[in-house]
Amino acid sequence: MKNIAFGQYYPAHSPLHAMDARMKVILSVLYIVAAFLCKNVLAFGALLVSAAVLLILSRIPARIVLRSLRPLFFIMLFTAVLNLFFATGTSVLVSFWRITIYVEGVYSAVFMLVRIIVLIFGTSIFLTYTTTPIALTDAIESLLSPLRLIRFPAHEFAMMMSIALRFIPTLMEETSKIMNAQKARGVDFSSGGLVKRAKALVPILIPLIVSSVRRADELAMAMECRCYRGGKGRTKMKVSHLRIGDFAALACMIAFGATLLYLNHRGIGYTM
Amino acid sequence: MMKEPFIHTKDLCYSYSDENGLQQPVLRGITLDIAKGEYVAILGHNGSGKSTLAKLFNMILEPDSGELFVAGQDLTSPTLTEDDFYALRRQVGMVFQNPDNQLVATIVEDDVAFGPENLGVPSAEIRARVDAALATVGMTSYARHEPHRLSGGQKQRVAIAGILAMEPNCIILDEATAMLDPSGRKEVIETVEALNREKGITVLSITHYMNEAARADRVIVIDDGVVIMDGTPREVFADPARLLAAGLDVPQCTSLVHALRAEGVALEGDPVTVEECADLICRALEVI
Ligand SMILES: Nc1ncnc2c1ncn2[C@@H]1O[C@H](COP(=O)(O)OP(=O)(O)O)[C@@H](O)[C@H]1O
Numbered sequence: 001m002k003n004i005a006f007g008q009y010y011p012a013h014s015p016l017h018a019m020d021a022r023m024k025v026i027l028s029v030l031y032i033v034a035a036f037l038c039k040n041v042l043a044f045g046a047l048l049v050s051a052a053v054l055l056i057l058s059r060i061p062a063r064i065v066l067r068s069l070r071p072l073f074f075i076m077l078f079t080a081v082l083n084l085f086f087a088t089g090t091s092v093l094v095s096f097w098r099i100t101i102y103v104e105g106v107y108s109a110v111f112m113l114v115r116i117i118v119l120i121f122g123t124s125i126f127l128t129y130t131t132t133p134i135a136l137t138d139a140i141e142s143l144l145s146p147l148r149l150i151r152f153p154a155h156e157f158a159m160m161m162s163i164a165l166r167f168i169p170t171l172m173e174e175t176s177k178i179m180n181a182q183k184a185r186g187v188d189f190s191s192g193g194l195v196k197r198a199k200a201l202v203p204i205l206i207p208l209i210v211s212s213v214r215r216a217d218e219l220a221m222a223m224e225c226r227c228y229r230g231g232k233g234r235t236k237m238k239v240s241h242l243r244i245g246d247f248a249a250l251a252c253m254i255a256f257g258a259t260l261l262y263l264n265h266r267g268i269g270y271t272m
Numbered sequence: 273m274m275k276e277p278f279i280h281t282k283d284l285c286y287s288y289s290d291e292n293g294l295q296q297p298v299l300r301g302i303t304l305d306i307a308k309g310e311y312v313a314i315l316g317h318n319g320s321g322k323s324t325l326a327k328l329f330n331m332i333l334e335p336d337s338g339e340l341f342v343a344g345q346d347l348t349s350p351t352l353t354e355d356d357f358y359a360l361r362r363q364v365g366m367v368f369q370n371p372d373n374q375l376v377a378t379i380v381e382d383d384v385a386f387g388p389e390n391l392g393v394p395s396a397e398i399r400a401r402v403d404a405a406l407a408t409v410g411m412t413s414y415a416r417h418e419p420h421r422l423s424g425g426q427k428q429r430v431a432i433a434g435i436l437a438m439e440p441n442c443i444i445l446d447e448a449t450a451m452l453d454p455s456g457r458k459e460v461i462e463t464v465e466a467l468n469r470e471k472g473i474t475v476l477s478i479t480h481y482m483n484e485a486a487r488a489d490r491v492i493v494i495d496d497g498v499v500i501m502d503g504t505p506r507e508v509f510a511d512p513a514r515l516l517a518a519g520l521d522v523p524q525c526t527s528l529v530h531a532l533r534a535e536g537v538a539l540e541g542d543p544v545t546v547e548e549c550a551d552l553i554c555r556a557l558e559v560i
């Protein structure tokens with residue numbers, strides 16, 4: 001229960017781990033754009049190769065990154081099936097009963113699948129496996145800070161995220177304590193229909209909400225006692241600096257995008 | 273030698289307004305002087321106003337009436353600015369009861385850095401302060417751990433480090449040991465005592481544990497918003513009847529000595545620690 005989405009940072013020494021978190025956020029946005037640029041077999045092939053290169057650069061075991069695909073398995077299957085059966089085209093591959101599968105359908109199913117896999121791979125390598133949550137929130141704060149001009153509360157937003165990250169494990173622990181306490185009082189969480197099970201959650205949620213409100217109150221006071229007064233005049237212990245390597249990575253990403261655009265025109269086979 | 277008091281209050285009053293807008297007086301005229309470098313325990317039953325008093329000392333709450341000086345600042349002065357508040361809170365750090373609800377960051381060292389970051393201290397100096405503070409509380413090897421994986425005593429030590437990194441003159445512990453197991457309690461008390469002895473930091477420890485209070489230089493008992501007893505642990509614990517009337521316990525050794533005396537055993541003096549008590553009883557046995 002402890003390792004949902006957040007505890008996935010994989011400590012290692014790699015160029016990607018060493019990269020400035022702000023650059024990693026930018027690169028992952030660009031990588032998403034790149035994945036949507038691809039239009040034909042060559043471009044998608046290059047995209048797959050790039051995902052493999054990222055994986056090697058990150059020095060994270062492939063099976064660990066592959067695990068991040070599991071929760072999205074059904075979405076992937078659904079997308080592939082939808083494309084396979086409903087894409088229309090000119091060259092029929094097989095036709096049976098009332099279903100016709102076109103060659104184009106096969107292409108687009110495979111393309112969509114590759115796109116989803118690469119998107120998950122790319123963003124999780126850049127943002128979750130090689131970047132600590134705290135570095136990520138700092139990066140988001142820094143990248144959003146120009147928006148302060150239009151009064152967007154960049155610092156508050158990042159502070160909220162990092163406090164949420166801090167308290168997720170605490171609240172998980174508390175949830176399991178409350179569940180055990182309610183089980184000891186005879187509440188049954190694991191039988192009955194949907195409505196009955198949903199009702200059984202009420203005695204968990206109410207104490208959890210009450211205690212969260214109290215925690216928030218105490219935390220706010222503790223923060224005030226430690227001189228917290230928002231982002232104004234605040235410094236940071238850990239300041240990260242953009243280095244030449246970070247800009248080189250940006251240049252590589254842009255070159256990669258340009259290559260994809262070029263490959264789109266050298267197309268063989270089906271073009272999306 | 274009369275030292276300049278770090279905290280001075282005279283007839284200090286405070287009331288909360290309840291949901292009907294009525295004033296509920298909580299502090300009804302507190303008069304105290306606490307010297308620099310003193311180690312003071314504050315006792316009082318639940319709801320007697322101890323936490324409220326502590327919150328007045330670092331300007332979380334503002335007094336209704338009376339005098340209040342902390343670190344040479346008049347806290348009732350109408351000319352105080354927001355900057356003065358923060359300057360005061362830097363000097364008077366607070367450790368609260370629930371260790372989970374006062375740690376802000378996901379990594380121990382980042383949490384310790386939170387205070388100095390808020391104060392706008394330059395990065396390199398924050399690093400130095402954080403390392404020094406963690407070393408002082410003996411948590412250096414946990415610098416990169418996640419707070420939720422630490423024990424209660426360790427979390428409280430991190431909270432103390434977070435305050436030390438602001439370079440305070442005074443630390444207020446508001447029942448900081450109440451949620452800890454005996455070993456965690458010992459860790460925290462020993463840390464705080466060392467700070468008081470070695471760095472001369474003024475310590476106000478609000479507690480329910482008489483054995484903790486017995487280790488302080490001075491004990492103040494608050495009942496119903498007024499100070500009813502104020503003196504060395506020996507003086508305060510010499511009067512168990514008044515402590516019981518204020519809804520408090522008496523340290524085990526004190527009640528043992530009083531019970532023995534009531535049975536006609538001749539015992540001299542008022543021991544406050546277990547060792548003193550054992551010595552006293554041994555001496556009495558030798559006489560017999
Ligand atoms: N925020 C508040 N609003 C209203 N009443 C409060 C508030 N905080 C405390 N009180 C009341 O003030 C009294 C003293 O509280 P407190 O200072 O927390 O006592 P102690 O710390 O000695 O247990 C209690 O009766 C409590 O109900």
Ligand SMILES: [Mg+2]
Pocket residue numbers: 322323324446447
């Ligand atoms: Mg209290």
